[in-house]
Amino acid sequence: MEKVLSLWYAVSKTGQGRIFTSKPVRNGNFGIWTGNHLGFATETVIYMEAEGFTLPTLRWDDEPIKLALTLSMD
Numbered sequence: 001m002e003k004v005l006s007l008w009y010a011v012s013k014t015g016q017g018r019i020f021t022s023k024p025v026r027n028g029n030f031g032i033w034t035g036n037h038l039g040f041a042t043e044t045v046i047y048m049e050a051e052g053f054t055l056p057t058l059r060w061d062d063e064p065i066k067l068a069l070t071l072s073m074d
Contacts, residue, residue, distance in 0.1 A: 019067075
């Protein structure tokens with residue numbers, strides 16, 4: 001059995017990256033992206049980075065990128 005979870009990665013005007021569970025919307029007034037954010041998704045990606053996974057280098061001007069997290073049971 002396999003399940004694919006779509007996540008989105010975007011970077012605020014201050015350079016802080018954040019993981020969303022749906023495509024975020026740019027809020028130019030505050031310099032942030034707004035959208036559905038769940039802590040487990042960010043924690044999962046942080047753990048994966050500690051294991052060698054690398055997120056692309058994005059800036060505020062860049063559009064969010066879509067990530068696919070695949071979970072499977074053998």
